[in-house]
Amino acid sequence: MTTLGWYAQPFRPDGGITAEGLRNQLGRPALSLLTVLVRESAQNSWDAKTSGDVTFRLDLVTVSPAHRAAWRELLAINAPDDPTAVRTLPDFLRSSNIRYLAVTDRGTSGLGGPTRSDVEAEPNQRGWLSFVLNSGERQDVDGGGGTYGYGKGAFFLASRVGTILIYTRFRDDDQVRSRLIASALLSSTTTNGVPYTGRHWWGVPSADHCEPLCDQDADSVARRLGLPGFEGSETGTTVVVLDPELADPALPDDDSSEMSIDDAGRYLAEAAAWNLWPVTLRDHVPRMDITVSAHGVRIPVPTEHDDPVLASFAAAYRTARGASGTPLFCLRPKQELGRFGHQDTFGAKVASPAAAELGLIGSPHHVCLMRRPDLAVQYVAGPTKAHPDVGYAAVFKLNDELDKTFSKSEPPTHDAWIDAQLAGRDATFVRMARKRMLEQCAGIVGPKTQNSQAVAVPVGNIAQKLGFLLAGVGGAGAADTNPTPGGGDSVPTPTRSAGRTGTGAEAPRHGLGVASSIRRRARPALVGNPTYSSYQGRTVLVQKVRVSGPATIQGVASVFTGDWTLETKGPVGSDDPEILGWRSDGGLSPGALLDVDEGTNEFELLVLPVVDAAIEVAVEVVP
Numbered sequence: 101m102t103t104l105g106w107y108a109q110p111f112r113p114d115g116g117i118t119a120e121g122l123r124n125q126l127g128r129p130a131l132s133l134l135t136v137l138v139r140e141s142a143q144n145s146w147d148a149k150t151s152g153d154v155t156f157r158l159d160l161v162t163v164s165p166a167h168r169a170a171w172r173e174l175l176a177i178n179a180p181d182d183p184t185a186v187r188t189l190p191d192f193l194r195s196s197n198i199r200y201l202a203v204t205d206r207g208t209s210g211l212g213g214p215t216r217s218d219v220e221a222e223p224n225q226r227g228w229l230s231f232v233l234n235s236g237e238r239q240d241v242d243g244g245g246g247t248y249g250y251g252k253g254a255f256f257l258a259s260r261v262g263t264i265l266i267y268t269r270f271r272d273d274d275q276v277r278s279r280l281i282a283s284a285l286l287s288s289t290t291t292n293g294v295p296y297t298g299r300h301w302w303g304v305p306s307a308d309h310c311e312p313l314c315d316q317d318a319d320s321v322a323r324r325l326g327l328p329g330f331e332g333s334e335t336g337t338t339v340v341v342l343d344p345e346l347a348d349p350a351l352p353d354d355d356s357s358e359m360s361i362d363d364a365g366r367y368l369a370e371a372a373a374w375n376l377w378p379v380t381l382r383d384h385v386p387r388m389d390i391t392v393s394a395h396g397v398r399i400p401v402p403t404e405h406d407d408p409v410l411a412s413f414a415a416a417y418r419t420a421r422g423a424s425g426t427p428l429f430c431l432r433p434k435q436e437l438g439r440f441g442h443q444d445t446f447g448a449k450v451a452s453p454a455a456a457e458l459g460l461i462g463s464p465h466h467v468c469l470m471r472r473p474d475l476a477v478q479y480v481a482g483p484t485k486a487h488p489d490v491g492y493a494a495v496f497k498l499n500d501e502l503d504k505t506f507s508k509s510e511p512p513t514h515d516a517w518i519d520a521q522l523a524g525r526d527a528t529f530v531r532m533a534r535k536r537m538l539e540q541c542a543g544i545v546g547p548k549t550q551n552s553q554a555v556a557v558p559v560g561n562i563a564q565k566l567g568f569l570l571a572g573v574g575g576a577g578a579a580d581t582n583p584t585p586g587g588g589d590s591v592p593t594p595t596r597s598a599g600r601t602g603t604g605a606e607a608p609r610h611g612l613g614v615a616s617s618i619r620r621r622a623r624p625a626l627v628g629n630p631t632y633s634s635y636q637g638r639t640v641l642v643q644k645v646r647v648s649g650p651a652t653i654q655g656v657a658s659v660f661t662g663d664w665t666l667e668t669k670g671p672v673g674s675d676d677p678e679i680l681g682w683r684s685d686g687g688l689s690p691g692a693l694l695d696v697d698e699g700t701n702e703f704e705l706l707v708l709p710v711v712d713a714a715i716e717v718a719v720e721v722v723p
Contacts, residue, residue: 102317106178107310108291109299119262119285119298122235125253129513132349134364135457136513137203137258138371139475140251141339143514145205146379146388146473148227150335153386155206156376158368159328160344160361160394163198167326171198174321175282180300182262182286189261189284192343199361200265201258201344204328206336210270211279215311232266232283232301232312251512256285258341265340266312267322269330276333280318281310350453365394370454373402377410378417378474404637408448409464411634412493415443417468420497428496428536433525437502437533440467440540442494446639446709447632449489463491465545467537469517471498471506478516480534482541492544496537505529624653624719627702632709635688640680641707643717649696652722655679655705656692659715677715680706693722 109116129136138158145156163171176193192198213225217233231252255264263284270277282302289296301310313321322329328338346364348357359367369392373380379388380403392399400406404414419425419441426440450460458479460466466479474497485491498506505526509517519530627644634640647653657677681690683704694703707717 102304104174104303104313104321105305106180106300106302107305108180109297109301111295111297116297117235118288120288122299123253123256123262123285125235125512127512129515131513131515132457133254133258133345133347134349134367135371135375135454137201137254137341138368139375139514140254141203142372142376142388142390143473143475144231144251145208145337146475148205148208148210148337149386150207150209151386152207154208154388155204155336156372156388156390157202157204157328158365158372158390158392159202159204160365160368161200161202161326162361162395163200163326167324168196168198170324170326174324175302179302180284180286183289184287185261187260187343189263189286189342192261199343201341202328202338203255203341204336204338206330206334208336210335210337211266211268212270212272212277215279216309227270228268228279232281251514253285253512255339255341256283258345260343260345262286263342265325265327265342266337267318267327267340268337269335271335276335278315278318278322278330279312280322281312349457361394362397362399365392365397365399367454368392369399369401370452371457373407373410374452374455374458374460375476377404377413378468378470378476381414381417383418384474402452404634406634408632408634408639409445409450409460409493411637412443412445412448412464412639413468413495414637416441416493416495417470417497419443420495425497426540428533428540430529430532430536433528435502435529436499437529437536438496438498440494440496440537442492442540442544443639444544445491445493446641447489448491448634448639463488464493465491465541467494467496467541469496469498469537472500472503475514477510477514480537482538483545485545492541494537494541494544496533498533502529506533624648624651624721626719630717635680635683635706638680638708641709641715641717642683643705643707643719644702645705645719646700646702647696647719648700650698651696653694653696654692654720654722655682655694655707656718656720657707657715658718659710677710678708680708682706 131139142156145154172193176190179189179193181188181190209227211227211231213221213228215228215233217229221229256262261284263282265280265282267280268278270279280303284300284302286298286300288298303313304311312318319329327340330336344364346358346361348355348359348363349367351357358364372390372392376388376390378384380390380401381387390401392401402410404411420439422441424441428437428440429435430437445464448464449462450456450464452460455461458476459481460479463484465482465484467482468479469477471477482492482494505522506517506529507514508526509519509521509530511518511521517530517533519527519534522530624645624647627646630641630643632639633642645653657679659677679692681688682694683689683706684701688706696703705717705719707715709715
């Protein structure tokens with residue numbers, strides 16, 4: 101193996117850009133470093149995709165004792181020092197806690213092409229030049245999200261020692277080749293009368309530049325360092341962020357408290373979910389498969405299948421892309437701007453720190469802006485609905501014809517559309533897109549009385565109170581109490597066999613109310629209050645039911661009218677309430693009827709709710 105070491109870039113006679121200048125190309129992002137890193141690295145990976153799906157991984161790793169010696173032996177010799185840094189690279193490598201964040205993609209092209217900037221390269225062979233050596237190269241990728249290649253600065257900003265490792269594999273004609281190099285952005289200095297830019301590389305240094313380790317040498321050193329490898333002939337890139345910045349984004353800037361590795365892993369998983377969800381949908385072709393781990397333990401990434409708000413945004417996205425999407429226009433000059441879709445939400449709340457950073461808190465009332473390649477640009481807040489538990493999730497999908505125009509309106513972090521950065525008709529298109537979106541949101545919310553105040557109705561508390569009223573059919577008798585599992589809320593059941601009981605809520609305008617009841621035959625009982633959840637991308641109402649069989653039970657969903665009578669049809673212009681089925685450990689049994697085996701059994705009744713209506717969910721024993 102050739103001699104390895106560090107190379108410091110001196111200023112050329114005709115000048116050069118300092119490391120400080122490169123770090124500042126992203127400006128001062130409004131988002132946290134971890135969120136910016138997730139967004140920018142995923143966008144780079146998506147732009148580098150080949151013909152199929154992309155695998156994208158975020159792994160927080162503490163180097164094991166078995167690999168720690170190799171890190172010091174290979175990287176610490178003559179490692180560059182930065183006198184202005186709080187912690188230097190040599191300090192990091194000498195510590196007993198060497199940790200890193202590995203950002204890995206597979207199903208991508210890797211970083212091929214020349215390893216010197218003074219060599220001509222074909223447009224499709226500039227991966228190494230664009231990411232490792234040059235700065236500000238335009239990314240002319242069809243369907244890509246990048247613009248000027250500044251996003252790679254996020255990797256260096258996320259490192260407390262300003263250093264990354266780059267391990268890549270790519271196709272060179274019929275061969276699969278590997279490369280490994282380290283790169284650092286520190287402070288520009290003058291040593292022995294020679295000014296240096298502050299840019300450093302580790303690999304195979306020469307008099308005027310640094311070459312990467314290649315092929316078997318690269319793979320061998322990567323294994324010694326314990327870096328994620330490649331299987332078979334797959335291609336892609338792993339960027340290793342040394343000593344990642346794990347400051348808690350929820351704390352003030354002057355608070356340097358760090359998240360634990362586990363908490364940071366959860367934050368990364370949530371940031372990936374809320375910023376990248378469109379390309380993770382199972383019906384998105386191609387799609388991105390995202391995994392996150394901390395200390396080798398996989399951390400679930402929220403999806404539309406387990407988060408009701410993400411499910412609502414996914415439904416709105418499919419509406420915007422489909423035939424029922426609403427086209428939005430600029431009238432002067434005449435131009436279709438894009439398509440709009442939305443989904444109402446009932447009781448679904450956002451409770452994610454990573455989503456809060458994007459402005460999503462509580463019931464959603466936002467429009468997710470997106471252009472090619474269907475990554476979330478920004479969540480724009482619209483007017484709220486009258487009831488705090490009711491909201492809407494909307495998506496505006498930009499017309500592909502305007503992609504270049506809107507990309508020019510974005511800052512380097514691609515997290516906003518700013519019309520002030522443009523002029524003429526381009527600025528008009530960006531400005532009118534926002535105006536048309538907010539007009540759609542106003543139509544969703546409907547008219548509001550000025551200075552009116554929505555009254556929050558705690559569904560659970562009101563439900564328990566209304567349960568006693570609903571139970572009084574035929575007289576107000578004493579009630580038995582059926583305790584819920586785990587010591588939860590108890591649900592009163594009447595002593596009279598004809599009685600009903602359960603939970604309910606009166607729905608104000610734009611609100612949703614719920615009541616549940618069950619007849620006493622076969623000794624069934626409601627368990628707790630109904631809750632909102634997501635099932636296969638749809639918002640559902642879930643009521644737990646315990647019943648002793650054998651018996652056949654039936655779920656019935658009814659709508660309360662203005663005089664509190666019950667109808668099985670929804671209000672004019674709305675959907676009808678629908679029993680989706682009964683869920684148990686064995687899966688979902690569709691339909692309203694369910695045969696219950698002998699013994700005590702517990703099921704979840706899934707109901708599709710109705711917008712702006714109070715409903716009762718009843719469970720009856722079929723004779």
